[in-house]
Amino acid sequence: MPACGGLAIGAPAVQKPPAMLIINDLSLRIAGRLLLDHASLTLPTGTKAGLVGRNGTGKTTLFRAITGEFSSESGSISLPKNTRIGQVAQEAPGTEEPLIDIVLKADVERTALLAEEQATTDPNRIGEIHMRLADIDAHSAESRAATILAGLGFDDEAQRRPASSFSGGWRMRVALAAVLFSEPDLLLLDEPTNYLDLEGTLWLENYVGKYPHTVLLISHDRDLLNRAVNSIVHLDKQKLTFWRGGYDQFERQLAEQRELQEKGRVKQEHARKHLQSFVDRFRAKASKARQAQSRIKALEKMKPIAALVDDTVRPFSFPEPIKTVASPIVALSGVDVGYAPGKPILRKMTLRIDADDRIALLGANGNGKSTFAKLLAGRLKQETGTMTVAPGLKVAIFAQHQLDDLRPEENAYEHVRRLMPEAPESKVRARVAQFGLATAKMNTAAKDLSGGEKARLLMGLAAFDGPNLFILDEPTNHLDIDSRESLIHALNDFPGAVILISHDRHLLEATADRLWLVKEGTVSPYDGDLEDYKTLVTGVSGDRKERREAEKASKADRRREAAARRASAEPLAKEIRATEALMDRLRKRIDQIEDQLANPKLYERDPSGATQLAKERSEIGAQLARHEEKWLEMSAQYETATAE
Secondary structure, three states, X not given: OOOOOOOOOOOOOOOOOOOOEEEEEEEEEEOOEEEEEEEEEEEOOOOEEEEEOOOOOOHHHHHHHHOOOOOOOEEEEEOOOOOOEEEOOOOOOOOOOEHHHHHHOOOHHHHHHHHHHHHOXXXXXXXXXXXXXXXXXHHHHHHHHHHHHHHOOOOHHHHOOEHHHOOHHHHHHHHHHHHHHHOOOEEEEEOHHHHOXXXXXXXXXXXXXXXXXXXXXXXXXXXXXXXXOOEEEEEEOOEEEEEEOOHHHHHHHHHHHHHHHHHHHHHHHHHHHHHHHHHHHHOOOHHHHHHHHHHHHHHHHOOOOOOOOOOOOOOOOOOOOOOOOOOOOEEEEEEEEEEEOOEEEEEEEEEEEOOOOEEEEEOOOOOOHHHHHHHHXXXXXXXXXXXXXXXXXXXXXXXXXXXXHOOOOOEHHHHHHHHOOOOOHHHHHHHHHOOOOOHHXXXXXXXXXXXXXXXXXXXXHHOOOOOOEEEEEOOOOOOOHHHHHHHHHHHHHOOOEEEEEOOOHHHHHHHOOEEEEEEOOEEEEOOOOHHHHHHHHHOOOOOHHHHHHHOOOOHHHHHHXXXXXXXXXXXXXXXXXXXXXXHHHHHHHHHHHHHHHOOOHHHHHOHHHHHHHHHHHXXXXXXXXXXXXXXXXXXXXXXXXXXX
């Protein structure tokens, strides 16, 4: 915790000092890269703010600076005296202590008072300790700790088990529970939903919304930023900007501000040209010298308005299934599945998946969502019942743990080259570009890619062969908000079936039109919507009518509209595919001719033949250029026709 300067002026002595954060003229640099450049921010007491910005802009480094773990290059960070800062421990607890005891120990004052109570014999001090324990509501501590653990997915039995018996992801939940229980004055949360399921995320959303102190939350979860916080801190272009309201309001205001900025820049540019024209024309004329000098000063004082940099996120693109399969693509009847004979995880499943289904799997972690995904992907066999799969069905699966399956020393180009051993380099690189990876990243070793870039690479590899059924297990963990929106568009445009497991409610609402609940050892259709499910999980209902009126078209409508656009543009799509095939044939012929022309003996053995080949190479090159131009035009027409 950093040294905290300043006093809470005028505050009653019995009150804790407010956790107001003041960042003044702060500059942060890491590995030679400037992250913050003389940035300033005042975070009002009691604010619940979401810290947003593209991946790599320095959000986590700013947290480290606030806690004193990272030194600033210049500027200052100040908090009221004795402010308690809390953040989730980087290493999850793995001791033999029960979970409930780990969480209770997070209240350092209560733990110290209880220890002192056991050690002291001074009756006066014992009385003071009891009074203080009453003041901090120590008698309800175990109940509060148990409630937090329950909200994060631990039942009574699990709370009594040692931390060492849980996986790393579950232990991170314990670390989160501990910091929430300690109720710091300034709560710093860095992507807390990355190790939560949807149920835990819904609970956390409700908890943060009611938290009695100041919160600064790094998240790319749009719903969390709309519902749990009341302001947004935007880290962009090395500056910090404070905005009132949730994420949707911030996004709308930012777009309006940028539109005004661009209009102002254009207007200013016209004014500058007009002034400069006057100066250039009359600077040498004595009669106009004073006016020219006046305009030169005006130009010098006119601070240029920066042009907006196009930082549009690269789109995701998933290939269409090569072969269409008839519905149902998967049909289950009385299916049991598990990992050990006679011990099924999921039982008596009777379900049907159609060729264009969009299904979200609900249910707490540990209930069998991943087991069900493995069954559909053919990685597990059913024990009983029948599972009918459409002939020729291709299934792809993406899961976060598969990031470790990437070859760390190979770059994205080399990963794709393995799948296209005979293709020319240009075609391989074009395919990598469809993953949404920048050209500069194509030659970067997988181990040096960011989490989001690894996710893009793995997602592209998983869907490489054009699956009929695409299963995605927590696909958004490493993606920023704009990349998540891009993923939503790609999934809505994908013509095959999609199964989603995600804690990102916005992703589910924007893409899924069927909900299946994985609970109590089976999978069954869920009749409600996600707002109903939130009520079921948290017991708190939102204002559904207002939200539904605000959304002019349902997510299912959007999907149907996207499907209609694809259908209307299908003739054009077929012509594009035919042109691509022709271009491939022309490129192959060019490669063959160039191989022949590269042989010096050809010119000795058959000089006229070499001349003819060179002529053919030139003609085919011209044909290819014409077809490429046509392909570009048709592609632009297709994008326009299928755009929302």
